[in-house]
Each structure stands twice: as C-alpha cells, then as structure tokens.
Amino acid sequence: MSPTQSDSIAFVRSEMLPQKPAPVSEAGAIRWLRENLFSSPLNTLLTLIGAYVVYWLVTHSLPWLSHSVWTAGSVSECRQIITDTWGADATGACWAVIRERWSQFIFGFYPWQMVWRPVLAFVLLLVAIAPVLFSALPRKMLTFSLIYPLLAIWLLWGGSAWTELVVLAGFVLGWATYVALSKGSTLIAVIAAVLVPILWWKFAAAPTTEVLQNVISLSIPKVSSSDFGGFLLAVTLGVGGIVMSLPLGIVLALGRQSDMFLVKSLSVGFIEFIRGVPLITLLFVASLLLNYFLPPGTNFDIILRVMILVTLFAAAYIAEVIRGGLAALPRGQYEAADALGLDYWKAQRLIILPQALKISIPGIVSTFIGMFKDTTLVVFVGLFDPLKGVPDFVRADFNWKGIYWEPFIFTGAIFFIFNFSMSRYSMYLERKLQRDHH
C-alpha cells in the first residue's frame, strides 16, 4: 500500500490479482512423510510401532510361505520334504493339499464329469450381471439377465429343461395378462397377473412338463443338492440371496415407511423378528422345522430352503439400510414429485429410490458381503461349506489329518477376492453416481 493510501481508509483496487502457482513445498515425498508419518511425537511413536508390527508379521510368515511344498501325497511327506530341504527346525506351507483337493474346495462333490455345468453357469453369471453392473453395456443384454436364473438352475441341478421353460412360461403368461388387462383397472390387471401364473404353476405346469418331455426330451443328468459343496455352494447361496434380498429389502423398507397401518406393522414385525434371531436359528428352522409345516411328502430342496432363509435374513438388514437412505432424503423431494402429479409408485421409482439407494450403497454392499460370508454357516445344517465343511472332510483323510492353515488361507483368499471386488465395485458406483461435483 502506498503511503498516500495509508492515511485514509478509502481504497480502490486498480487491477485484479491473477492466480499464482502454489509454493513448491506443497508437494513432494519428504513433505508427505513429515505430514503423514512424523507430524508429532505421538505420530512418530505410532509410526514406529506400526513399522515394528509389519516387520514382525513379515519375519514370522515369510519363512513359512517361502518354504512352500506343492507336490506331496500327505502331510507327513510335506514335513519330510521341508526338513530335508530347509533343515530340521524349518516350518513350511504344505500347499500340496490344495493342489490335490482344490476341486472339492471349489465344487464340493459335484460329479467331476459334469463340472463343466457349474463352470458354464459361472461364466454365464458374469455375462448376466455385466449389464446390471455397468450401464454402458447394451440394455438388450438385460433380457439374458432375466432368463439367467432359470438357466442356472437347470445347469446346476440338471433334469428336464422343460421344468424351467414351463416356469418361464408362467412369467410370460403373467406379463401377457397384465398387458392385456392394463387398459382397464390397474388393480385388476395386477391381481390377475399374479393369479394366472400361480394357477398355471399349481395345476398346469406338471402335466405340461410331462407331455413336452415325452415329445422332446431336453434332459441332462440330475445332480442332487447334497453333492453341492465348497464355493459352488457358497456362490449359489450368495448370488441367490443377493438377487432376491435386494428387491425384498426395498419392499420392506417402503412398507416400513408406509402410511397404511397393516403394511407398516407387518413390515416392522418381520424386520424386527428376523433381525432379533441369530442366523443359525433360522438355518435350523430351514433344515428341521420347515418340513413339519409343509404337507407330508413335499420334498423341499435343502439348498432352496437355506437360500430362502438367508434371503429373508439379509432382506431385513437391507430394509433398514435403505430406510436410512430414505430418511436422508429431504422432504422437498417427495413434495416436488407430488406437486408434479407423479403417483406413489412413479415417485418412488423415478425420484425417491434412485437417490435413497445411492445413499445406501455402502450399507447394502456391506450387508451383501456379510451375507456371502455367512453362507459358510450352512455347515451347521450338514452342508459342505468351503470354510469348515470341505476342510473337515479333507482332514478326515488320514493323509491330510492335522492340516489347518493352508485350507483356511486358500478359502480366505477366494472369499477376499469376491468381497474385495464387491467393495471396489461399490466405490466405483458411488463415484459414478456422484452428482454434486463441478
């Protein structure tokens, strides 16, 4: 400021200041280290403790990992090789068990000559979820995603393809009924669109399947649910549970927000009951009690039963996560939708849910990840999960008695790949849906 200006408070800027580059000290590795690792005595202490923990972990696991044995017929053979190669005190990992038994970890007891079926189902699963996950892919691919569940059921369990095709016909019938009646009352159209397929499945499906099967046989060998195991079981339950629990969770969340007393109390009751009971209890219900309630002679598949209860369990949690998202939306969004004349369902579908679900993504994905890991609890109802069921079976073989770490690490690594992918995808989705940047 010039001396003449300083004696008066009046000031007029004659030119606006241009932007200048930031000082060099704003960047650089040393600055990063100083700020993030050594900014204060406490931070320095924590850094040193952290460094020691990392050092300890590496020095204790590295020898074990580096002394890996990949080819051996039994645990004792592994130990022999380790002792011969690295000395008497050496410890080492015996991956030979994975090399010999990996197929059981992945497929359980699925007949080996038919293993191409779950493999194909898994590859097609990736094709089916791709358009759901990535909006850049052509929307026509979603048609395949819709058919995929029935295709996967046929591939995994086998039997006559007519069963699945007749089920599919039920959905087509329902859709056709709705289209035919939707010109008139929507309510009647919806009720008819639900009733017609149910009647079709209940009365017409079985005879139709039989007739069609006699005309052209579309059968592949059946595989029993008891042959499922390992990751085939975990992924089947996990994907089935995820696919079914999200829509159910949305319905429950909307039900809990509803103005209608009955809808609201039923939703609240369901959510609180399911959340209040441990998953294992529900799995026992699936395996033991459910048969008492069903008509005698009904053979309700164990995987289907477990999948339904896992779905209900996850849906209750997802409903609460979504309720959080719904509550986070400003009232004005509902009012603007109302003021424009959108009815309840259109407002929910176009305005409310897209935003509420976006807010809920981290919570929903956390629930999915938790549910996928919880599928290992099916070991308690006699199914061979990849974490305990299959390893216990492997250890029952005298050759592999006493091998713990390697199966755990192998199974853990595969779970990590699945769950880390889900986590990364959710972060990608959040970034993609972010709208408030400039």
Add this chain to the structure above:
Amino acid sequence: MAEPHFQREIDRSHMMVSDEVAIQISQMNKWYGTFHVLREIDLTVNRGERIVIAGPSGSGKSTLIRCINRLEEHQSGQIIVDGTELTSDLKNIDKVRSEVGMVFQHFNLFPHLTILENLTLAPIWVRKTPKKEADETAMYFLEKVKIPEQAQKYPGQLSGGQQQRVAIARSLCMKPRIMLFDEPTSALDPEMIKEVLDTMIELAEEGMTMLCVTHEMGFAQAVANRVIFMDQGQIVEQNNPHDFFNNPQSDRTKMFLSQILGH
C-alpha cells in the same frame, strides 16, 4: 416506502383478470395436531389474477398455498381448483396437481437427473408425452428462463438463481393453468433474486394465474393485482397493492409494513 427496483416497463397488455373462477376456497380450516393453523379461510381467485400473500412467519401463508395442491390436507371447508374439489379422492388430487405448478423455496430439483431430465420427467411419465416432444418443450422453456446451455448439467452444478429458474421451467413444462410460488426467492443470494423475479414477471405478463408467498414487496407492487395479508392463520386484510401499501387499514398490517419497509 421502498421503491420497486424493476427498471424496465412492465407490459400489462395481457394481464387481464377474467370473471372465470380458478380457485374457490370457502370456510376452510386446517389443524396441525391440535394447533389451528388455518382458520375459516375464504378466498376466490379468478383466472389471470396475480396474488401476493404476505405475513409474518408462522402466519399460515405457505400452508394455505400448499393446501391448494394438496401437499397439505385441510380438515374442513371446501377447496375447488379449476372445477375439481379436493377431497381424499386420489384421482381428483392427481388432476389438480397436473393443472397446478408449484415452485418451492429450496427449488427441490431432482439432483440425480440432468436439468433436461428434470424438465421432461413429469411430461413423459404423467402426461405420456413422447420423449422427443417433451425434450422440445423443455428446451423451449429453458430458453424462456434463459439457461438453455445448462440442459445437460446436473442441478448441483448450477447457482441458486439458475436452479430456481429451472424449477420454474420444470413446472411450466406441465403447461399448468395456475402457478403457486412458496417463497421462491427466500433462499437466494441478493444478486440472484432479480433474475428469478424477472422470470416471474414475464410469466405474469403472459397472463398466468399466480399465487405468490413472498417478502418481495417490490414485486407485489409491480405485478400483483391483489395483496393478501395473513396473520395467525387468518386473512387479515386484502386490497390492491396501491391501497395496501399506502393506506393499510388494520393495525397488524401497519405494524408488519413498518417492520418490513421501514428501514
């Protein structure tokens, strides 16, 4: 007396009040729980009228216009909008809502949709307008509010004044016969108030029936044909703007005007 700060001449050639009744409210009462928020409201709005509703906060003026498109439910009395009585019948409510546009204090644009999608959503899903036609209408109104270049942006990328103009355009895309404004400039920076008021004036010049809850007394003087003053859930005084501002009758009105204009 503050002078209205509108420089340009207002074109009054299309501002005509017809004899046709647009909104008829009679003996209307509303309670929030036990609190009697609107008391015995009688109000007739003719087509083409531009009404400004003023009053202290909590006087029920927002609630009143929110009753007109049933964002709030009244408990007794009658509200007839364009010949349709508002009852709990959803069909009537939807009919009224598609005839009545509303602009909110906080804009309430849909942040997950682009500006163009915000404008075309209701025409496509409520009016079943083909997308191409809806897009054309939307661009027409965006040009009218002077921000066609923002069509592909998201609401979060626009200034408050631009957002409010988009909100006005969004309502206009439904071709409403009545527009309700609920404190449209109260959340805006002073620099942006004028651009929104200019848009509203243009709308008035075209003969739109308007009800505005606002504290912009300059706008009331320049555009309104009637000013309504509310207090404690009641209509205390209503008059043409000239007499309302220069010759208020009730003491409550005088006090309010001296507070709002007296500095």
